[in-house]
Ligand code: B3K
């Protein structure tokens with residue numbers, strides 16, 4: 008199988024100046040006629056063959072400057088020898104036939120319940136027509152769509168329409184991965200936006216008839232995103248139309264195609280009855296993310312796919328800033344760090360670890376990872392912290408002016424910061440090129456006058472990278488005195504050496520609040536007593552670290568329960584009770600403080616401490632921990648739950664959502680002591696999906712809720728997005744011994760449409776995410792997933808490969824589990840015709 012290396016990069020042999028495409032749509036025989044204007048590329052002097060990518064295309068004709076060429080394509084494209092090409096601009100015309108209806112990979116042009124749609128990033132355009140399918144080839148596209156379907160869309164501005172045809176013209180040069188086409192019987196939810204400089208923009212969200220009334224929140228999010236990008240980054244929209252289309256069959260969340268974003272319908276459609284608060288939050292974030300790509304991704308794109316983090320890390324960082332501005336920065340930061348640790352630290356600590364900018368790949372779709380996205384965003388946050396907000400803003404302005412219309416690199420990105428600040432970022436660049444989560448350990452000394460803080464960094468080996476150099480780590484520090492007063496406000500220490508000591512004068516022994524706001528994506532190793540952690544939970548003035556103190560305390564308590572059979576002590580119980588009942592704190596924050604450490608996180612923590620994690624034991628002790636907390640809080644819960652009830656109709660704003668989150672967290676605790684009576688009553692009264700599903704979870708969590716599960720299905724059987732929740736919840740909250748049985752039964756349910764990625768993920772994703780169920784000693788979790796990945800792979804390799812990451816943590820577990828996983832990986836590796844996608848993943852995870 009081919010491996011692509013960053014070091015092999017060369018500019019393309021030719022430039023494409025214009026592209027004209029005509030689509031004559033038919034389910035099994037769509038014709039694509041392409042007129043491509045080429046010119047020799049001055050960046051590649053000399054005469055070169057012209058290589059065009061193309062897969063699964065039936066070539067019907069090919070002409071060069073109007074003369075037929077007799078060239079037979081190979082499996083991955085076609086080559087026109089240099090000897091046939093003029094050393095001057097020329098026009099190539101191709102006619103190919105493709106079959107959208109049988110395209111189950113959902114890459115290229117495919118059909119989803121009667122509508123045509125496309126997904127081209129990363130390398131899907133080559134399944135539509137012969138083309139140099141690489142991001143540094145940027146061209147102006149004009150597209151004609153011919154079909155009887157009522158709505159025919161492509162990128163750019165409308166350029167005419169008539170009976171059964173429409174034309175689109177995109178004035179902005181773009182790489183092929185941003186091409187999009189949609190055709191279907193769709194209805195629009197529309198609005199008008201006027202840019203800061205006064206240009207009108209028609210906004211449309213296109214959905215299936217009947218879904219128009221579930222678009223208001225997405226539209227509102229879009230308008231707020233557009234306004235925010237003008238205000239915060241000075242970026243305006245640049246076309247007369249912005250279209251969003253919701254599609255039911257989609258391999259990921261959404262796609263930023265120029266002027267025509269295509270979304271997984273679950274990230275567009277929302278009404279109070281069908282979407283949870285988390286859904287509303289995700290819709291807002293993803294709408295913003297895809298919109299922000301218009302500048303960070305589309306106007307400035309990537310030179311090659313190794314630079315993926317250039318657009319993804321920056322765009323995630325921007326959407327995180329946006330959500331923080333719209334909601335609460337503290338809560339958003341905690342949620343982002345929870346996600347970073349759960350996905351990215353996990354990836355960085357296992358066989359799939361790779362740098363934020365990888366230097367080789369077999370299948371690029373396998374690198375749309377938490378490392379590229381979430382760690383990529385952390386690197387932007389660190390840069391901003393290191394240079395300061397003003398320099399960050401100046402550097403971004405320079406980035407937009409200097410690289411507009413270009414396909415850029417990480418080197419270009421870092422250079423705008425160097426040119427703006429005069430700072431040398433060579434050491435910082437290691438964050439992009441070296442994988443692994445640095446560990447920072449701390450020692451302290453106080454002599455009555457001076458407080459000395461010594462920080463040491465360790466950069467663990469990762470696959471292919473045994474030795475690493477020290478990184479520049481911004482450590483935001485505050486110091487508190489024993490009364491809880493802040494004696495040093497947040498100060499950024501720059502750790503650049505393997506070990507460094509920082510001193511502060513202090514008349515009393517201070518308590519450090521380290522890594523405030525999670526100022527760097529590292530693992531901080533600092534032992535502290537339960538009293539000190541409880542003190543920081545009560546007094547830290549940095550909201551992230553306040554939460555972090557509670558989390559660290561909870562993890563210490565749970566670790567002692569697992570390892571020594573200890574029971575949760577009063578330090579944790581009392582500290583958490585105080586936070587829970589403290590009405591001066593944001594309910595959303597209190598809900599996050601009540602969330603117990605995840606089992607997977609505990610397994611990673613134990614493994615790092617040299618203890619082999621036992622998933623069944625972690626599960627049992629974590630439940631015991633919840634029970635203890637439930638008993639401790641039981642007397643206060645009913646009043647708190649009653650006080651948190653929201654009068655009036657549902658609103659999806661952060662304030663109301665935070666109150667619902669805390670209320671449901673309390674109901675879940677109360678269910679442990681009242682047999683689910685309060686949750687059952689709340690379930691009956693629920694008039695929104697947050698409480699409908701949230702109270703059902705309370706019941707499932709205590710082994711109840713069978714009748715409610717049946718009623719839920721009867722009520723929501725026709726709604727795909729809601730039924731995905733129904734499938735997932737039953738697995739997520741099943742007892743470990745029952746997970747395989749429940750998952751197996753659900754895969755036999757008539758509504759288990761496994762070819763639909765959302766439904767497949769709802770069931771098999773929930774199985775993989777159930778720590779004690781997936782890692783069940785019997786191996787049943789491992790086996791069920793492998794069976795289904797092998798079944799899905801021939802149809803949809805991308806989704807199969809992505810879901811195989813469930814196995815990445817095998818090195819943490821005992822020899823029995825490790826060999827059970829290895830047996831499944833070996834079984835998959837041996838399957839005839841395994842896709843390149845899944846083969847690469849399995850290969851990287853095998854020992
Ligand atoms: N850029 C797309 C992801 C494409 C994934 C291709 N396998 C969505 C996003 O990050 O905004």
Ligand code: ZN
Pocket residue numbers: 296300318319322
């Ligand atoms: Zn993105």
